[in-house]
Amino acid sequence: MNTIHDMGGMDGFGAIQRETDEPVFHAEWEQRMFALAFGIAVAVPKTDDDHFRRQIESLPPVTYLKASYYELWYRAYSAILRRHGLLDAVAPKGLNPPLTAARVLPVIESGATNRMAAEGIVARFKTGDAVTARNMHPTGHTRLPRYARGKRGIIHADCGVFSFADSKARGDGPCPQHLYTVAFTAEELWGEPGQRNKVYVDLWDSYLDPAVQRVS
């Protein structure tokens, strides 16, 4: 979705505001919202990261910029729960058992990787290959930032096989595929000749096409 969350390369947001000795949370409601998100993700199906992010990204850009970080979480989870009927008076159905205090640390420690079995999933690219990020503008969730679209880069690493965020956020299943770290030169991205800097972006196979290696 081409909206405000995809802000890499934009100008005009001003100076970076830093806080000395910043606390982990700035208010009790932030603590509770963070923890609620955790509990919701365990108990309610289809509230994983991809669904959550798709929901945040569908907020109006003005709302996105005005709201604080955990306020965005509140808005996104409220909308998701409303869709699930969990804000209605009826008793919820189809939920997993709630996360208990005893399970909190084991759940944190075991993590929730999206890595999947690589067997039978072909890697179309290998380290050193020249690729072009597709010029695509899906209206759903995607992890291909606008600033990289249509740009040429080099495969820096094959990270292995992962479920595909775009597909999962649509509710279309994991669509497992290789994820690559792609190196783009600052010159390619921003048109500044002589810049040796690079930006590395992790991109799924579906985002990439082979490119002819540029002779430099």
Next chain:
Amino acid sequence: MTNDHHDHAHEDGSPLSDIALRVRALEDLLVEKGVVDRAALDKIVEAYETSIGPRNGARVVARAWSDPDYKQQLLTDATAAIAALGYRGLQGENMVVVENTPATHNVIVCTLCSCYPWPVLGLPPVWYKSAPYRSRVVKDPRGVLLEFGVALPAETELRVWDSTAEIRYMVLPMRPATSVGKSEAELAALVTRDGMIGTALL
């Protein structure tokens, strides 16, 4: 963390803000419906306020500075090397550590949201999640670093790692020249959160 947050105003006596009331109402509703357990919520907050934070990453860095074999493992299989010190799990399932050298300086960002390596750095500071940092660090890393007080030689190559997908990055800062002879615990005390994001030198 206690459960007695239901009947008091802010510490300064001001009424709870609109968002605080809304979040409280959401919590009450979800507890009532059996979606969440309040004691579990307390435990989650406690974990991220007390044990999951940048001191973990500092220990990883100190070990890498002290032990060349560990450093090699950290740079080739960061997830396993970090787990060997006891740090693992959510938002650190697939880690990559990038090393700063005199020739190369690394900095991490998530331009699309707020991805960050929780097991080693904890939850990100507000500036990391903010529009000014996310928008600018990919396009003008040198300018952003100057804003953080980091002036690098013109010949230093800057590498920005935009963690938009499944990999979470941490920077292995350069060991300060003044740290010769220090113990691992003393070294860990020199390591800052921003040093491991790449927005500070040590």
